[in-house]
Amino acid sequence: MELNDQTEILNEASAFFKKGELKSAEPLINQLILDGHKSAEVFHMLGTILYDQGKFNKAIRSFRRALELDPFYTDASIGLSIILNDLGRYEEGRKVFEEAQVMLAQKSAKEDPYIEEKLAIKHDELGELYCQYRRYDEGLEQYERALQLSSRVPELTMKIVDCLENLNRLTEAEAQLKSLVKTYPDFFNARTKLGKIYYEQNKIPEAIDAWENVLSRDPNHAQAKKLLAQAQNIEFIPAQEPYL
CATH class of the missing domain: 1.25.40.10 (Tetratricopeptide repeat domain)
Known part of the structure; x- marks a missing residue:
């Protein structure tokens, strides 16, 4: 087959492939390989x-x-x-x-943002697989690699925080969230999560302050409302009188 003919068939096969018409693309691809x-x-x-x-x-x-x-x-x-x-x-x-x-x-040495993001997505997927089987150390490694390549900083940082929380590395999780909130002050889910991490470290006043901060900006934030109510109930339960 002439080179021009192969180019034409390749272009046609590629067009079908990009449109998701794989059945139409397959015989053209097989013809190219046979030739x-x-x-x-x-x-x-x-x-x-x-x-x-x-x-x-x-x-x-x-x-x-x-x-x-x-x-x-x-x-x-x-x-x-x-x-x-x-x-x-x-x-x-x-x-x-x-x-x-x-x-x-x-x-x-020049980075291609499109390729970098595709690689980041793959690391993200691997991270989810590891976490699905509770292999949080390996999941954390994959999410950190994804973060290095991707512009999806809030989403991936939250996944990193979840891994750190599951590994009981709460101080590191807190640091990640503080940095994220500083960069994205209106990312209320991060502020809510920061309150939860405070709470797990028994920093009750800090947790309450974080959730109140969220609710002052978004009064209908359901999770912040729920967590704040739980914390306040514990914080303000009166001590029982000792039995005589």
Whole structure:
């Protein structure tokens, strides 16, 4: 097949693929491969289609072939790591993902925000997996890596705080929340969480102050109302008279 013909077929297959019309893209991709076309994009698309069909082993081979052709093809790395995680091969998935980051760092010192965010999303997903199985240390590590790459600072910081809370590292959780509240003063969920962390450290007055601060700005904040009421009930229960 002439090069121009292959380019035309690739463009058509790519257009179908981007629109999610995988059944239309598949025969075109197979035709390109049969004709000896070798590009990471083609094998990445094939891997995605095979994954969608539940043909995981074939999908893994396609993604690995894409990475052989272009080790910097981030989408193939992400696709491969997702499949490995789906199959419970978490360590392999993490290794693939981390290798992709190294390759990207070697390729260019200039950061690409789009790629950085895609990598951050993957770290976020891995963090959620670890936390699902109560492996909070490893979850914390993944969330911290995601935070280094992402602009989603409030969301990821709150996940970091949840891990620290589960690990009983309350002083660190408090520091994270104080920094977050300073940068995002209107992020009331962070202020409410800070009150909860104070409360868990028996800093009752500080906790009450944090929740009252939230309610002064958002009187209908349900969680702050609930936590404040609970704290005030404990704070102001009168001491019982001793029995004589």
